[in-house]
C-alpha cells in the first residue's frame with residue numbers, strides 16, 4: 001500500500017499525527033526512546049497494564065509494508081531493546097507485541113507485559129480490560145527506562 005492510499009500525511013483525523021503536532025499529550029512519564037523514525041512511551045492509561053509500551057512511527061504509515069529501509073532498521077533495532085528492558089525491569093513472564101492499527105491507520109505497536117492473571121495468557125489475557133493509574137505508569141516506565149541501553153549505544 002502506498003503513502004497516498006493511506007491518506008495524507010499528518011492528518012488531523014489521526015491521533016498520532018495530532019500528537020506529533022502537539023495536539024495530544026505525550027505519554028505519562030514522557031518518551032523513553034526517540035529516534036528519527038520512532039518514539040516509545042507508556043501506553044494510554046485506559047488501555048495499558050503498568051509498563052505497557054507504545055511504539056509510534058513518526059510518519060503516517062499503516063504498517064511495516066509501507067516503511068522505508070531506514071525505518072525498518074530502526075524498528076528492528078528498538079524492539080528487542082524494549083523486550084529486554086521490560087523483562088528485566090518489570091519481571092514479567094512474557095512481553096506481547098501487538099500492532100492492530102484498528103482505530104488509527106498510523107503504525108503503533110503495543111508491547112504488553114504479561115504475568116498471567118488467573119492463568120490467562122495470550123489472546124485471553126490481551127482481551128481483558130487493562131488499565132493503570134498515572135502513578136503505576138510512571139513507576140513502571142522508570143523501571144523500564146533504567147534497563148534501556150544508553151542512547152549513545154544505539
Ligand SMILES: [Zn+2]
Pocket residue numbers: 010011014015016017018059060061105106
Ligand atoms: Zn497519522
